[in-house]
Amino acid sequence: MKTTRIALILAALAILAAVPWFGSDVLVQFGINALLIAVLAQGWNIIGGYAGYASFGNSVFYGLGSYGVAIAMVQWQLPFGVGLMFGVALAAVFAVLLGVPVLRLRGHYFAIATLALAQVMTAIVSNVKLAGQNIGLVLPPLNNDPLFYELSLGLLVLATLTIYWLTRSRFGFGLIAIRENEEGAAVMGVNTTLYKTLAFALSGIFSALAGGIHAYWVTFIDPESAFDIGLNIKMIIMAVFGGPGTVLGPVVGALSLSAVSEFLSSEITSLAGLFFGAVVVAAVVLMPRGLADMLRRFRSMGWRYFAENIRSHRL
C-alpha cells in the first residue's frame, strides 16, 4: 500500500516534469501559473492549515519576493539567484518584524490584521522610488518557459517535502498543538511565539520564492499585480478546497481548480469568476474539511457524508 502510493506519486511527478517536452506552449504557460499558485497554497498550508492562523496577508510575501528579484535585477544588475535570495530575506524580515505583534491576535482579528497589512504594503510600495513607484519595474526578458516550468515544479516539490517533514517533526506537532489548543500547547512547553513566527516566516519564504519566479517569468511587475489581494483569497480557497493541514490536499486543490478555472475562462471570462465563487460556497457547505477528507470518508459513508456535514454546522 505504502510503496504503491509512493510509486504513484513518483509517476505523477515524472509526467508533470515531462510536460515541457510533449505539451504545447499554452499548456506549459498554464502549468507555470498552476504550479506557482500550488506553491502559494502549500505555503499558506503551513501557517493556515497546520498552525491554524488564517493569514490573509501571504500576498505580501509574494509581492516582496517579486520586488526582491525585480529590484536586484533591474536596479542593481544582480543575477536572478541573488534576487531570489534578496526576496526571501525581505520576506523573512517582514515575517519576524510584523509577525511577532500580529500573531498575538486570534481568529477574525488575525485574519483582518493581515488583510490590512496587505492593503498597506500596496500603498507603501507605490510610493517607494527604488521599486519604481506605481509604474512598476520591467525585468530583462528570458524566453525559456521550460526552465521556469521546471523551477516552479521543483519549488512545489520542495514545499511539499517541507510539509511532509512537518507531519513527522517536533516542529510540526508543535504547530498542530497550537492549532488545536494554544494555551494547552504553551502549558506543554511549546514556545508558541517562536513556533508561530517560524511558521509564518516559512510560509512567507515559499510565497516569496513563487513571487520571484513569477516576476522574472512575466518580466513586468507593478504594486497592483505584485500585492494583489485576490491572490491571497485564491491560495486560501485552493488550500481549503483540497484539504488544509494535509500534505497533498493543497496541491490537488490548486491544480484541479486552476484547470477548471482555465477551461471556463477560455469559454466565457465572467463565468469563470462566477464559478469560482459558487465552488467556494458549495465546498464550504458540503465538504468543509476539503477534498482529502471527502475522498477518505466518502468511501465508507457515501452520500451521507454531505448530509452529515450540513447537519453538524447548520442551526
Added chain:
Amino acid sequence: MDLLAQILINGIFLGGLYAVMALGLALVWGVLNIVNLAHGAFIMLGAYVSWYLYTYTGIDPFLGLPITAAVMFALGYAVQRSVLNLIVRAPMFNTLLITFGLEVVLTYLAQLAFSADFRTINPAYAGDSIVLGPVVLPVARLLAFGIAIVLTVGMWLFLLHTRLGRAIRATAQNLVAARLYGVEPRHLYAMTFGIGIALAGMAGGLYGTVSQINPYIGAALTAKSFAISIIGGLDNPLGVIVGGLFLGILESLTALYIGSTFSDVASFGVLVLVLIVRPNGLLGKAA
C-alpha cells in the same frame, strides 16, 4: 485655516457615510459572529437598486431609501435562511470563506446584469451647496450625512427599546438562554442579517449620491467597514459613528497633508495599530 475647516467638514460628512456602511457589518458580526466579507457587495447592490429606482422611476434617491431597504432586507433574509444558515456553527474560517464566495458571486452577477460602466445617482440638486461662512456644504453630502446619523441612532434605539432589538441583543449574548426564553434562532438570525443587509443597501444608496458606483466597489468598502467596526468596537452601534468619523477625518487630513495615495495607508495602518493595542476596539471593553 479655511482649508482645514473645509477638510474637516468633508471628513465628517464622509465619516457619517462610513458609519452607516459599517453599522450592518458590526451588527451581523456581533450577533451571528460572522464577519461578512460580502458586506461591500451588498452595499454595491443597494447602490444599484437606488440607481435603478432613480433612473427608471424618477424616485428621489433619498426618499427612495425605504424601498431600497425593503428590497435588500428581503435579499438578506433569503441569503441567511438558505445559505449562511447552513454554516452558522462552522469554524470561523469557513464563515469567512463562504461570505467571500458570496462576494465573488454577487460581484460577477452584478457585472453581468449592470455592466462594468460607472454610474452616478445625480438628482437635480446634486451640484447645489450651502455656503456657511468660510466653508461650503454640498447639499447631497449634507443630506447623506444627516440620514446616516439618523439611521445609526435609530438602530441604537431599536436595539435598546424594541422587543425584536432586545431579542437580538439577548441572542448575541447567549444563544441557548435566548432560545429558552422563546426566541426562534433561525428566524432571528435571518432578521438580523436582513436588517444588516438593509442598512448596507441604504448605505449604498447614499454612497451612490456622493460617489461613482460600479460592480467592483464592494471589496474596498468591506475593508473600510471592518476598520470602522474595529476602531469603534462591536458593543454599541454608536461606536461606529466614532469609528466612521475618525476614519473619515483621518483620510481627509492624510489626503491634504501627505498625499491622497497615502489615505489607505493611514486607515489600514491605524487599523493594525488598534488591533494590536486594543483588540476590542478603541471604545470596546479592555481585553
